[in-house]
Amino acid sequence: MNAIHNPMLANQLTSVKLLINGEFVDSKTTEWQDIVNPATQEVLGKVPFATTEEINAAIASAQNAFASWSQTPIQARMRIMLKLQELIRIHAKEIAKVLTAEQGKTLADAEGDIQRGLEVVEHACSIGTLQMGEYVEGVARGVDSYTLQQPLGVCAGITPFNFPAMIPLWMFPMAIVCGNTFVLKPSEQDPLSTMMLVELALQAGVPAGVLNVVHGGKEVVDLLCTHNDIKAISFVGSTAVGTHVYNLAGQHGKRVQSMMGAKNHAVIMPDANKQQTLNALVGAAFGAAGQRCMALSVAVMVGETKNWLAEFVEKAKTLSVNAGHEPNTDVGPVISPRAKARVIDLINSGVEQGAQLLLDGRDVQVKGYEQGNFVGPTIFSQVSTDMRIYKEEVFGPVLAVICVDTLEEAIALVNANPFGNGVGLFTQSGATARTFQHQINIGQVGINIPIPVPVPFFSFTGSRGSKLGDLGPYGKQAVQFYTQTKTITSRWFEDSQDSGKVNTTINLG
Template structure:
């Protein structure tokens, strides 16, 4: 049994809190069930932590910060080196749990872990990432240099759709830069996140440096308002993300909030047909569409409109089943509530006049009749006023629009309020250069459908998809988790000539 879990008298696993290096049974009276979205099996119960427990976790992080910030950078780096090795060793075990609680295919669950692992690997470069700058003799005998110092207790609030990757975006970089951390995983699928936290402790993260609390809005609000929390990283829905950003900012915290999206893929007629079709269908329906970077809108330009039957034909070949079953392409969505919301949006598309090319509403999966399944769903004839275009569906639904020219496509994408990601499929370098220059979206893919950058760069969603000016990993996150101190110094010896009183602000 994992240390982060416990069994009660009814044998239902209860998820624990992590406070000051100890696994703690919550004293709350409020619990939520963690449910396998394919089978509806109750996997565990997760507590809604009490205010006293949240305070204890933050207090633990505050006490630990005073010693952790003085820990040599090499010692912090070696913990990350061990953590990345442990994640590699246990990735398949974690992926099995992740698939069961979230619904992803095993291959996608392993990909979820791997993309987080890349950030841990990047954290191992902290020796160079946290370097300051130095300029000698900026004035007579005067040197100036900068220090990048940790800011204190930080907090992370993570979503259900990436229970491995997003926590690994957060706590490793915060901790390796010398901060302490309070993590609030998604209450819908915390089990795989807790396995990663256990590996963090095994790697050597000291008591109090990493703490975990569970809960919903009350816990989120407590993190956003507590005076000892200096920075908050959030990934999730636009509604909650806006709330976190506003509340945290009002209470004097740094906040980065990665939120909703409506990602477009623009297809020019000269694009490589096979590559593009595979990319559109994979990015549109993979992970049951539950990715903030999923391709949810296809914009067919000019003669590319003839590709619609090919998209439909390829989507029909996708296999819907439990994520744990071999050969599955699309697993269930996270909950009954999420499924109903997606069904309602599909219904709205039909009622508002879009053409339902492929209907996944009534799909049945043998052996998993109660699962939260929706098959690949495809709309054509979509306009920008329809709900299926204006709202983030977060399900296996792909909508297709048609425009005459590349300029029309750029204008359409730029008019959408979201700015997480966009792709262009073409074999024209001139078209690609025009597109990347004129498109107003933070992350651009050229013949790549999900343009999430590797950790050496930074996640750079924009506009309605992001609040805060620094990204959640890469070079930008080092800035987010540190403050710059500038030191200007001059040293004297006994032979120095006294140059008298200087009443100006200049250095000579």
């Protein structure tokens, strides 16, 4: 079995390396940031903020590798993906432990993070059919037309802290299997598990220069968005940064997909299966400490379902708040003290603006982890749409509850929200479900499913204020994003066809 560098086994702090032209190299920067365990505040390592010269070298490496990689047979690229998915399976638990230490999520959630990314790698193994063009014979007399899906060139990806395995695996496997080369900028808060996946990609056979990694903050992002050799940018993260990336990269002629913030609702109808619904709501609202762009933020209780609130609160109270690596943990810490302070500030604003605090997670204490960034499950009722706790993305284990009388009111409420990532409906009525999915203006809809993230055969289709750009990550849309269509119209003549007349029209016949 191939060995992999495990940064948690080192006897000293890990200095994260850059990947340039197939080599892991030490940065020459003078600017470094600590990688901190959110449960203990232990410093696990340090990450460099790459210099301009190092970023340019990574891009140049990708540019130089593109000529040969884009001509590599599609089956050879596919075999690398097959090997990569095998290696990820072998090392998944090892990577999950590192992910939990640097990000804070539970081991089970860390393994799920890796698994959902692995599914995209598996889908990339189908590139032979995914990248097929179209062919029509006889579009005119003796004329055929067909399309080719060809790679763009050097592409780049900017990933967030909350899914350091899944989101990078949404990006670079699909980009490179389509024949592009790639420059990845992981989150500077938790890059260790990402780098383990990158190491596996090299072991799987990704050639030098095809995949490169640089680290840093805004300066790195801006250089990727403006560099002439970068053809496409994929971003997942906050609305503020995502809007900046979309605008800056767009102004410099890049193709951009930017997946941003959210405020996801679940509409609960009186005929819903009560216990299954309450269990789903608790998991979706408080799992991963609420640090998901698809986390449930608002429960819209229709009619008599408002009477379920007391039981819902009791279920939330049973969740265990602890360090992610501890057994039976349900809710781990948020990523940083700054993130915790922001969540607490929003909870305070809800109280100040008149919402009723049914469950307060501000003062949770975890024995043995007193320095951890913990916030317990928090539930508000009597929330109005003008409150900060409703308008802003909390990114913590906080749920706002709004009660309405009818399905029509619920649909109007959800559609009025500027975000459009995901929404769920809980009902036993097919007619209600059909009305809801037809009238709701949200990109991803779950019926009795609280977090409707599509499997990789489809594409992630958040909409409105949650997405800038036409095409989403993974699935068929990712192939469209990472390729350009070339249309060929051809006509061939027999040698004996030596007569004809001049045609000055655009008619092909």
